[in-house]
Amino acid sequence: MSKKILAINPGSTSTKIAVFEAETCIFKQTIRHSTKTINEYKHIIDQYDFRKEAILATLKKENIDVTDLSAVVGRGGMLKPIESGTFAVNDAMVEYIKQAPRGEHASNLGCVIAKEIADKQGIPSFIVDPVAVDEMDDIARVSGMPEIERASLFHALNQKAVALKAAKDLHKPYKKLRLIVVHLGGGISVGVHKYGRVIDVNNALDGDGPMSPERSGSVPLGPLYKMCFSGKYTLDEIKRKNYGKGGLVAHLGTNDGFEIEKRIKSGDEKAEFIYKAMCYQIAKEIGSGATVLEGDVDAIILTGGLAYDQLLVDEISKRTKFITDVMVYPGEDEMESLALGALRVINNEETAKVYK
Numbered sequence: 001m002s003k004k005i006l007a008i009n010p011g012s013t014s015t016k017i018a019v020f021e022a023e024t025c026i027f028k029q030t031i032r033h034s035t036k037t038i039n040e041y042k043h044i045i046d047q048y049d050f051r052k053e054a055i056l057a058t059l060k061k062e063n064i065d066v067t068d069l070s071a072v073v074g075r076g077g078m079l080k081p082i083e084s085g086t087f088a089v090n091d092a093m094v095e096y097i098k099q100a101p102r103g104e105h106a107s108n109l110g111c112v113i114a115k116e117i118a119d120k121q122g123i124p125s126f127i128v129d130p131v132a133v134d135e136m137d138d139i140a141r142v143s144g145m146p147e148i149e150r151a152s153l154f155h156a157l158n159q160k161a162v163a164l165k166a167a168k169d170l171h172k173p174y175k176k177l178r179l180i181v182v183h184l185g186g187g188i189s190v191g192v193h194k195y196g197r198v199i200d201v202n203n204a205l206d207g208d209g210p211m212s213p214e215r216s217g218s219v220p221l222g223p224l225y226k227m228c229f230s231g232k233y234t235l236d237e238i239k240r241k242n243y244g245k246g247g248l249v250a251h252l253g254t255n256d257g258f259e260i261e262k263r264i265k266s267g268d269e270k271a272e273f274i275y276k277a278m279c280y281q282i283a284k285e286i287g288s289g290a291t292v293l294e295g296d297v298d299a300i301i302l303t304g305g306l307a308y309d310q311l312l313v314d315e316i317s318k319r320t321k322f323i324t325d326v327m328v329y330p331g332e333d334e335m336e337s338l339a340l341g342a343l344r345v346i347n348n349e350e351t352a353k354v355y356k
Helices: 035-039 044-061 091-099 108-121 156-170 221-228 235-242 248-252 257-265 269-292 310-320 334-346
Strands: 004-010 014-021 024-032 069-075 086-088 125-128 178-184 188-194 197-201 299-304 326-330
Touching: 004 044, 004 108, 004 334, 014 044, 014 334, 024 044, 024 334, 044 108, 069 108, 069 334, 086 334, 091 108, 108 125, 125 334, 156 178, 156 188, 156 197, 156 299, 156 326, 156 334, 178 269, 188 269, 197 269, 248 257, 248 269, 257 269, 269 310, 299 310, 310 326
Parallel strands: 004 069, 069 125, 178 299, 299 326
Antiparallel strands: 004 014, 014 024, 086 125, 178 188, 188 197
């Protein structure tokens, strides 16, 4: 009997779904959600029913019977720090996500929706390499304020998948490589991979590292805390300046890479300058990662949706190619990575980890 797996990957204004039969993708679609609809919900978790029904309606329209599924897997969210791998979704995980003590993120919806759909069919649900994967060295956790510890929150799923792909192309085991992997999307994470572990990475969600299409990245602290106590902004407004309304969207009014590319080609000097400033910051973060590896870097890997943009790739590469070769894997392998993580468990090739 063939094993069919539904993979669910919620994004800020879309939900990607795919159905795999064993290792083969037989259906894939991105369900778009209007910004107006998304903004009607005060909290991301409130979008749960809306997104779940959109998924089920799409599957029904495509004549995909959920009773034929063997498992459902969702992108993991802002959980407690956990190790890399495939985890069974349990009540403790769902409750933690609903409380969201580490913050709200669209990926939080993945495990909740996966469990709801799977439970009704009496099949297992999983997450794979969530954003909360934490393999950082202790020295990388230290900040200049003892009360604040640097945290690992990044695009673990795609970073791990692309690192494995690069290892294959380099004809070396992932666990014998020293890599800097850069996920370029709505958020940007720069991970230092040393012998199979991500030993240092910027907190791609919470104001660390380079700015991105919709996140501010690190900003000067003095002006920031003056802004916070100016009385002009609420805490939620400050958070949105960091996440959601920061970066390119703050400077240019859009986080749409295609629109920005068109503006640059039409001669918009401000758009070009700000875009290149983002590339400059990404390159600086890569250089910082190279020092963590003491300059011994096997490859720099660029991945994610923005890696399709040759201008961005060229701008980053010209500043970092002195370190080592730059390898480019545009897009992401997240849907396949989710499905294969679940498949390994239901094929008894590995045991699902337990979230506690």
